[in-house]
Amino acid sequence: MSIFPNYVKSVRQYLNNSRVEYSLQPFQVILEKINRFRNEFASLEDDQLKGYSQCLRQRAEAGESLDVLLPRAFALTREVISRTLNLQPYDCQIMGGIALHQGKLVEMQTGEGKTLMAVFPAYLNALTDQGVHILTFNDYLARRDAEWMRPVYAFLALSVDAVYEGMTERERRKAYGADVTYLTAKEAGFDYLRDALCYHAKEQVHRHFYYAIIDEADSILIDEARIPLVIAGSTTEDELSLDVDTDIQLLIQMAGLVRQLDRQTDIRFDRYARTVHLTDQGLRRAETLLGIEDLYADSYLYSAPFDDRSVVSPVEAAENAGFQSDRTIEGLARLNCALYAEFLVKKDVDYIVRYGVVELVDEFTGRIAERRRWPDGIQEAIEAKEGLTIQSQGRILNSIALQYFLRLYSKTSGMSATAKSAEKELRAFYGLDVVVIPPNRPCIRQDFPDRIFRTKMAKQKAIIEEIVHTHQTGRPILVGTATVEESAQYATALQHARVACQILNAKRDEHEAQIIANAGRLGAVTISTNMAGRGTDIRLGGADENEKEEVARLGGLYVIGTNKHESPRLDKQLRGRAGRQGDPGSSIFFISIEDDLFAKYQLTESLSEAYLVCVRFENRSFPQPLQERANSGFQTELSIPDQENEELTHPKVRQKIDHVHRIIIGQNLEIKKTLVKYSYLLEQQRQIVNKKRISLMDAENALTYFHEHAHHHVLQLQNVLEREELAELCRLLLLSHLDRAWSYHLEDVADIREGIYLFRVGQLDPLQEFHRRLIGQFEHMWQNFELEVIRAFLDIHSTEPQLMSIKAKLPSATWTYLVNDDPFEGKFRGQFLKIMGNAIDRGLRLNRF
Secondary structure (H helix, E strand, O other), X not given: OOOHHHHHHHHHHHHOOOOOEOXXXXXXXXXXXXXXXXXXXXXXXXXXXXXXXXXXXXXXXXXOOHHHHHHHHHHHHHHHHHHHHOOOOXXXXXXXXXXXXXXXXXXXXXXXXHHHHOHHHHHHHHOOOOOEEEEEOOHXXXXXXXXXXXXXXXHOOOOEEXXXXXXXXXXXXXXXXXXXXXXXHHHHHHHHHHHOOOOOHHHOOOOOOOEEEEEOHHHHHHHHHHOOEEEEEEOHHHHHHOOHHHHHHHHHHHHHHHHOOOOOOOEEEOOOOOOEEEOHHHHHHHHHHHOOOOOOOHHHHOOOOOOOOOOXXXXXXXXXXXXXXXXXXXXXXXXHHHXXXXXXXXXXXXXXXXOOEEEEEOOOOOOEEOOEEOOXXXXXXXXXXXXOOOOOOOEEEEEEOHHHHHOOOOXXXXXXXXXXXXXXXXXXXXXXXXXXXXXXXXXXXXXXXXXXXXXXXXXXXXXXXXXXXXHOOOOOEEEEEOOHHHHHHHHHHHHHOOOOOEEEOOOOHHHHHHHHHOOOOOOOEEEEEOOOOOOOOOOOOOOOHHHHHHHHHHOOXXXXXXXXXXXXXXXXXXXXXXXXXXXXXXXXXXXXXXXXXXXXXXXXXHHOHHHHOOOOOOOOOOOOOHHHXXXXXXXXXXXXXXXXXXXXXXXXXXXXHHXXXXXXXXXXXXXXXXXXXXXXXXHHHHHHHHHHHHXXXXXXXXXXXXXXXXXXXXXXXXXXXXXXXXXXXXXXXXXXXXXXXXXXXXXXXXXXXXXXXXXXXXXXXXHHHHHHHXXXXXXXXXXXXXHHHHHHHHOOOOOHHHHHHHHHOOOOEEEEEOOOOOOOOOHHHHHHHHHHHHHHHHHHHOOOO
8 A cells, every 4th residue: 555645645634733643554564463463363362362361461460561551452452253153353443553552543534443443552451450441333333342442352351241321330330341342431430420419439330541542532522521410419408498389489470471372473592593582572462461560670670679779880780690600680580581481492392291291302312311400490490380380400410511521531433434524623732643544445426515495495395305216226324414303394295205214212212223224125215313323334235235336236225415514524424324434425515594503593594596596587676786797797607597486507606605604614613612621620629629628528527627726626536436427427418508609619610610701801811701700600619618627526316317407308209401512602591681681671671770
């Protein structure tokens, strides 16, 4: 293989400030050593190979460098895979495994065997007896890959297990104790947060974080990383404090109110449909329905009066409204939550109702996210909207950003088919360099240019026609949609056209995998959300080898995308379902300028009326400067049809769509940078609290703490309590108060973050002010913690009632939150800004502050 093309790529990437590695020469040197050992191992008996594996493990545990052991370990693994799975790993998989061991992110095309590639570094690093985590895309893949590779690990005397939703604490602890554990990044992260809430070390399920191999790394590290891991819970105290007569009735009242509003006249959306608010007419209608004169009146807005009403400026008014702890906007906030739930959150798209419970749909996988809820009152608003029992909101107990969680591992590496386009983000946020491994067989898939339509209706009609026409030839078709709702719409349309199809709506992983594996059969039409069935190869002809040649002759799998994603990487991943391992195939996207993505960024307006209406300028008048361009002969450039069902073929339309995509990528990158800036200091505080908590989990340390702060009372209690009883009481008391203090601190931080925009109004640096307030709040948290825990300790006179009281305050149930932690761009944050903006504006005009 000539390395000249790779050398040219390397130079070009260097000039573009990129560090993507194309040269495989360093890996080929190691590969040659591996191949020499391979011949030696091929002649050994099974027992001899097993003995050699034990020898390698002893050398690793004795401290010998894994780099020295790598050639032998990889050669041994290659031979064992051949004997147990009857598969022959390719050289490209071996070189990819070397790069993974070196802590790099490997780009390898879809269908090239990344699952098998991960076994090589997993085995080598598991020899240290510290455990290896292989982070997969979903629970099904975790279970499937663990079972698939189990014979290899068992032959090599290594244990393997998987972690997935629904497992008991005991089962999780056993799985984490295995030499190699397959699981999702979210599951590992949430277990870490739960461990941080445990009151006994024996209750924790994780062990030391040593090495993580991340499958579909760019999706996990970039797309999903925008959603922080947040765990919330409720206690007996929380449940008793829920005011059924006021809070729940208010929720139900607001849900009924918004259903009576007119979408056209009473409400207005922002330019990207991220927020919704009342128009002046809608405000008057809401006040009439509520039977009040002024929705912004103090008596309705606030649960407690504001002491100082002598506000002299809008900036000062805004700051007081944003940060006064004794001032709440309960009524208006509930109304806006109800508006959000009614008009911006869609049933069967964002959530489903099953067994009388609202269950969220993960926006990246399309799957049900168990034990996940919306924060800030939105969950309750949706429950009221659907007429369900309203659950206790509870409170946030702990959180961590995915970037910081992954930094707990001593070493991380990853693999993906689309890592190269995200290499700058991967290097900046995770320190991962990208290595491109060429496919074992060249990809011959045809990727056709997008077909662009003016309206959604025209696009959908063209897609159905394309499917019907292609289906008549017998060629298999995979249709990738954005939502479950859209999948159902296309399935219904195809039913009317008498085309049988399979629907994958990302609800049953095992069922999906079986269907997607047969999506390459003759005449198969499969409609799927883009992420459904991911990780499963689509083989031409399915399990029937006789059909493979016939399907290949017809052109292979035909992938049709019905929408563009915010990230072009996701579009590439959908295209990659076709043309695997040198198979023929083709892909195409049908889009319209009315699609949600482009409507969100106002593509229609930015293209201008001249691009979208018609080419006959003679009898039309256009706004300047379009009229000048029309008069100067601009119309001769256009080939825009005057029938909306026809395609838009003008190159400027395509250029503008590409431009919008680049803007979206830039915005998302800035959001991630902002997240890191705003989460860094909070993460340092979390580490301080976690370190203190670990220390206090030792009962003797807890007893020592009270000896230092309340020595006289400790001596009194020692006269009536056994030392072990007293130490246990001290431990539970300290941990419960520390957890409560940290939880309240997170709530305070959320309040500060919600009001960040107000600093901009005051021409202050939001980040600097956020950090200043965060530091002050953290100091205040520690002071309150020490005062409260000493006060509680001094009230102790006997052990049993006190223990029962403490345990009643411990979390009785936990769940995870779906939040966007961005201080400026979040949907609900924008909604909050609108609430406060309206309140401040109207309040100042009416002199109510």
